[in-house]
Structures are given as C-alpha cells and as structure tokens.
Amino acid sequence: MSRQQHFGWFLARGFGPQGWGYPSLDWDYDWTRPEIYQEAARTLEQAGFDLVIIEDAPSLGSADTIDLRVRHAFGGPKHDPLLLAPYLFQATRHLGVVPTVNPAAYLPYTAARQFATLQHLSGHRLGLNVVTDTGSARHFSDAAQLGHDEAYDRAEEWLDGIRSLWNSWEPDALVADRSTGVYADGSRMNPIRHRGEYYAFDGPLNALPFPNGEPAIVSPGGSGRGLGFAGANSDVQLALAPLHEASVRAYRAKIHDAAVAAGRRPSDIKVLFAIQPVITSSAEEADRIVAASAHPDEAALVQIARKQSSDLETDLTSLDLDQPIDLSVFGPHVSRGSIQRLIGDRGEDAPLRAHLSALARAGRISDRSGFVGTAEEFADLVEELGDWGNDGVLLWGDFHPVTLHRTLDELVPVLRRRGILRREYADGGLQANLHAF
Numbered sequence: 001m002s003r004q005q006h007f008g009w010f011l012a013r014g015f016g017p018q019g020w021g022y023p024s025l026d027w028d029y030d031w032t033r034p035e036i037y038q039e040a041a042r043t044l045e046q047a048g049f050d051l052v053i054i055e056d057a058p059s060l061g062s063a064d065t066i067d068l069r070v071r072h073a074f075g076g077p078k079h080d081p082l083l084l085a086p087y088l089f090q091a092t093r094h095l096g097v098v099p100t101v102n103p104a105a106y107l108p109y110t111a112a113r114q115f116a117t118l119q120h121l122s123g124h125r126l127g128l129n130v131v132t133d134t135g136s137a138r139h140f141s142d143a144a145q146l147g148h149d150e151a152y153d154r155a156e157e158w159l160d161g162i163r164s165l166w167n168s169w170e171p172d173a174l175v176a177d178r179s180t181g182v183y184a185d186g187s188r189m190n191p192i193r194h195r196g197e198y199y200a201f202d203g204p205l206n207a208l209p210f211p212n213g214e215p216a217i218v219s220p221g222g223s224g225r226g227l228g229f230a231g232a233n234s235d236v237q238l239a240l241a242p243l244h245e246a247s248v249r250a251y252r253a254k255i256h257d258a259a260v261a262a263g264r265r266p267s268d269i270k271v272l273f274a275i276q277p278v279i280t281s282s283a284e285e286a287d288r289i290v291a292a293s294a295h296p297d298e299a300a301l302v303q304i305a306r307k308q309s310s311d312l313e314t315d316l317t318s319l320d321l322d323q324p325i326d327l328s329v330f331g332p333h334v335s336r337g338s339i340q341r342l343i344g345d346r347g348e349d350a351p352l353r354a355h356l357s358a359l360a361r362a363g364r365i366s367d368r369s370g371f372v373g374t375a376e377e378f379a380d381l382v383e384e385l386g387d388w389g390n391d392g393v394l395l396w397g398d399f400h401p402v403t404l405h406r407t408l409d410e411l412v413p414v415l416r417r418r419g420i421l422r423r424e425y426a427d428g429g430l431q432a433n434l435h436a437f
C-alpha cells in the first residue's frame with residue numbers, strides 16, 4: 001500500500017479576479033462574490049483535501065509601479081482572505097481554510113480575538129498562513145517597516161503573544177454550571193501583561209479557549225530564518241524545492257532539525273511540497289503540450305513578460321526581446337533572488353527572449369523534466385515522494401472551476417485507488433485531519 005499523504009490547494013493569486021485575461025476562463029464569474037470560492041471549496045472537500053490556503057499581499061506594491069500590478073490583474077486588486085474564510089466554512093464541513101496573514105497588519109489582541117472567533121465558528125478548521133512580506137508594512141505604520149530577519153522576530157513575538165492570549169483562560173476557567181449559576185471563574189484567568197520589542201498589550205482575552213486545539217499555523221518561508229520560524233511554530237510548512245530525492249530529503253531534514261532545536265518533534269510539522277501540474281487525458285496530449293511550449297509565440301511571451309513585470313514590479317514589456325536585460329532596470333525593491341530566478345543559468349548576456357522562453361517551457365512528469373502528464377504519471381510522482389517519507393502535496397492554481405476540474409477529475413480517483421488520498425475526514429477539524437496520519 002502506498003503511503004497516505006495530505007493534500008492542500010494553494011489559491012495562488014489570492015482573493016482576486018479569477019482567470020482574468022485567459023480567454024478559456026472567460027465565464028463571467030464575479031470574483032468579488034463568494035459563490036465561485038464556495039463552489040471550489042466544496043469540490044476540494046469532495047476530493048478529500050485537508051486544506052485550502054489563500055495567498056495574499058495587502059499592498060499594490062511600490063507607488064510608481066502600481067500600473068504594472070493592476071493593468072492585467074496579476075498583482076491586484078485583492079480582497080482580504082480573512083473575511084472570505086467564513087463563507088468557505090459555511091459551504092463546507094471538514095475542509096481547513098487558511099487565509100494568509102501578515103503580522104504587520106494586525107495587533108496581537110485583535111488578531112487573537114478574531115482568529116479565536118473564526119476557530120469556534122468553523123468547528124476548529126481555521127489555519128493561518130503567516131508571512132513576513134516586508135513591502136506591505138508601510139501601509140500599517142511607519143514603525144511597521146522592518147528588514148527580513150526583524151520581520152521574522154516580530155512574527156515570533158506576535159504569535160507568542162497571540163498564543164498567550166488564547167491560553168489566558170486556565171482549562172477550568174469555563175465552568176458553565178447551571179446548578180450554581182456560574183458561567184466562568186474570573187479568578188482563573190491570567191491577566192497577561194506583555195511589554196515586548198514590538199508590541200505592548202494586556203490580557204486576558206475576551207474569547208473562549210479551544211476544546212480541540214488552536215488554529216493551525218502554516219508557513220512558507222524557505223530562508224534559514226524562515227525554516228527556524230517554521231521549526232518553532234508551524235503545523236504545516238509549504239515547501240518549494242526541486243522534487244529529486246536528495247533535495248526533498250534535505251529540505252525535510254532541515255525542517256525536522258529546526259523543530260528538534262525548538263524542542264518539538266519532527267512529526268509535529270507536515271511538509272507539503274508545492275506543485276502546479278498540468279494533467280492531460282493522454283500521454284500524447286502531454287507530449288504535444290511540451291513540444292509546443294518549446295516554441296512559444298509572441299503572444300505567449302508577452303503574457304509571461306506582463307506577469308513577470310507585475311511580480312518584479314519592473315516593466316519588462318517595453319524592453320527589446322532580443323537584447324540582454326540591463327540589470328539597472330530593477331529597482332532596489334527587487335530581491336537578488338527574484339532576478340536570479342528570471343536569469344537562471346543562461347547568464348546576464350542572454351537576450352530577454354531566452355529568459356521568457358525558458359519560463360514558457362514545460363516538461364513531462366514521466367521523465368521528471370516538468371509537471372505535464374497524465375493522472376497516473378502524476379500519481380507515480382506523488383507516490384515516489386511518499387516513498388521518501390513525504391507528508392503531502394500542495395497543488396497550486398486559481399480557483400476557477402475549469403482549473404479545478406481539469407486538475408482533479410481524473411487525478412482524485414487514481415490517488416484514491418492507490419491509497420494516497422484520504423476517503424474520510426477525522427472528527428475535530430483541521431488539526432485532527434493533519435495529525436490523523
């Protein structure tokens with residue numbers, strides 16, 4: 001029997017215009033209304049997924065590059081995923097819902113109370129994707145702007161503070177005894193007086209404690225500091241790494257070492273590797289897609305240039321495709337790592353066309369050169385990950401019904417037949433499902 005694994009869906013462009021600009025996705029769904037997300041959440045629950053994670057960036061980015069972000073809707077608008085969560089809870093019974101939150105945006109007391117409320121409303125199905133995006137911080141206050149590592153320090157203080165508030169009621173503080181008429185015992189509440197580096201607040205929290213565990217903490221940061229944060233705090237780590245045995249095992253070992261260093265067990269953290277597969281109905285179809293991707297037409301290159309321009313907040317669409325990129329076009333806000341990912345191993349002298357073409361190029365799952373293939377081929381890959389001890393997979397895409405059905409309709413039965421994907425949910429919410437195996 002294959003190793004059972006956990007499945008998540010990453011709504012990669014957040015709570016925003018679904019499928020904008022892709023003619024095949026032009027179905028006139030209203031992205032500002034809950035229905036399209038509720039339909040997707042029901043589909044994912046039917047499929048047996050543990051959780052859906054909603055990407056977010058609260059900011060439209062640097063003031064002078066906003067047009068690059070909004071013109072084709074790659075970088076905005078985005079509405080607040082925390083406020084979408086209750087609609088998804090209402091449409092489902094078991095699925096975990098994980099909005100992305102940035103500690104710069106919420107004071108700990110407000111956050112602790114809002115998250116507690118959602119954890120109760122949802123039957124313990126809330127998770128929080130904690131990110132430390134430093135570019136958004138300026139919208140919240142001048143003092144909120146920090147460097148990379150300090151943003152992680154703040155996130156740790158924020159989460160510790162929230163957890164102390166969640167635990168500010170002692171286990172027997174809730175009495176609810178009708179015979180004595182006592183609802184709660186105020187002497188069993190910890191007043192909490194937090195005076196830290198970044199926050200100052202008092203408790204106790206005006207919300208009930210959790211009978212079935214706290215909201216699950218999810219983290220995506222892959223730097224040394226990010227892995228340290230995950231080791232100390234997370235229930236789920238979102239991993240981006242080449243899916244070869246050595247790199248999968250090395251990534252998992254780093255997370256496990258970080259957990260042990262923080263006094264936790266390796267099994268306390270589920271590592272989900274992020275993959276965006278293109279599932280085809282035949283090997284021939286997969287071969288055709290891969291062959292066509294080797295020769296992208298101008299329209300495909302322009303679309304990639306637009307997306308990169310939004311993500312890198314740098315206009316690549318006005319550059320000559322047949323010249324190398326002058327690296328001074330990238331402002332100081334663009335990380336070296338992001339530029340390096342664009343340039344790859346082709347080097348700075350290669351023309352822009354070569355970099356964009358490389359991004360267009362797809363590969364076959366069957367020879368491990370990419371992620372285009374049949375459901376059986378993809379299941380082989382996931383099974384192999386399981387053989388290396390992996391906990392799960394994070395499928396990556398939009399929430400459009402067309403995307404979900406193309407990806408899942410053939411895949412789910414194959415994964416189920418092989419025993420990789422759950423058929424039943426555990427009782428008790430997201431934590432119970434994550435720790436059921």
Ligand SMILES: Cc1cc2nc3c(=O)[nH]c(=O)nc-3n(C[C@H](O)[C@H](O)[C@H](O)COP(=O)(O)O)c2cc1C
Nearest residue numbers: 055056100131132133220221222223226238240274
């Ligand atoms: C799967 C995945 C999902 C992510 N989701 C978000 C997100 O929703 N919002 C965000 O600001 N950053 C997101 N990030 C970026 C990370 O939070 C982080 O900024 C980035 O990995 C750099 O952190 P690091 O230096 O610790 O790696 C995501 C990264 C990955 C790999």
